[in-house]
Amino acid sequence: MQLERLLQKHGFGTRKGCRALIRNERVAVNGEICDDPYADIDTDQLVFSVDGTEWPYAEFATLILNKPSGYECSRRPQHHLGVLELLPPPLRVRGVQPIGRLDEDTTGLLLITDDGQLNHVLSSGKRKVPKVYLATVKHPLDAAQVEQLLAGVLLNDEPEPIAAAAAEIVDPLHLRLTLTEGKYHQVKRMLAAVGNRVEALHRESIGSLTLPDDLKPGEWRWLSAVDLEKLVKSA
Secondary structure, eight states: OBHHHHHHHTTSOOHHHHHHHHHTTOEEETTEEOOOTTOBOOOTTOEEEETTEEEEOOSSOEEEEEEOTTEESSSSOSSSEEGGGGSOHHHHHTTOEESSOOOTTEEEEEEEESOHHHHHHHHOGGGOOOEEEEEEESSOOOHHHHHHHHHOBOOTTOSSOBOOSEEEEEETTEEEEEESOOOTTHHHHHHHHTTOOEEEEEEEEETTEEOOTTOOTTOEEEOOHHHHHHHHHHO
């Protein structure tokens, strides 16, 4: 692939702008400065850098982010900062978007990609991809509430009861809940339906993928090929 096309694909601007970056010796390929915009680059296991920042070549960008509170999962946020503001500009330019949504005040694991097929697979309710949440609740939990959640609760605007795939009382004010649907405000509505209230909500995992302990709120990283393969298989 020509170097200028490669940079454009990765969100570094127009073809003209990418040519300027290259000719001004701001681009390196596998550690070596390259000033030829038309150089044919082997993309297999390629790492290039722009102004000293390294980027792996990625046909599709798939990222894992530890979402902090106060960010909307939308490309056009209305009331708060958009979660994409946590990413560097080239990733935003290439058109990545969240897979599914977390509420503004919900934290934890969020996947972001520009792979439309992957987004569809992981977002589809038919796939029943399990998502695990840790909910902090207002009132002490009891076995009766857990039994109701597992049996199914009726939510407004839903024709049939919605059941949790799993529910575990961690301590009196913390519930680990596994869902396979993606209904609007689902965890909050389900807890309200059994007479409780969610005070804080954190997503711990999606399918086989668990939020890394060393990924701090607001931080992101590329999803490894191994983790991506496992995630797709779990769906």
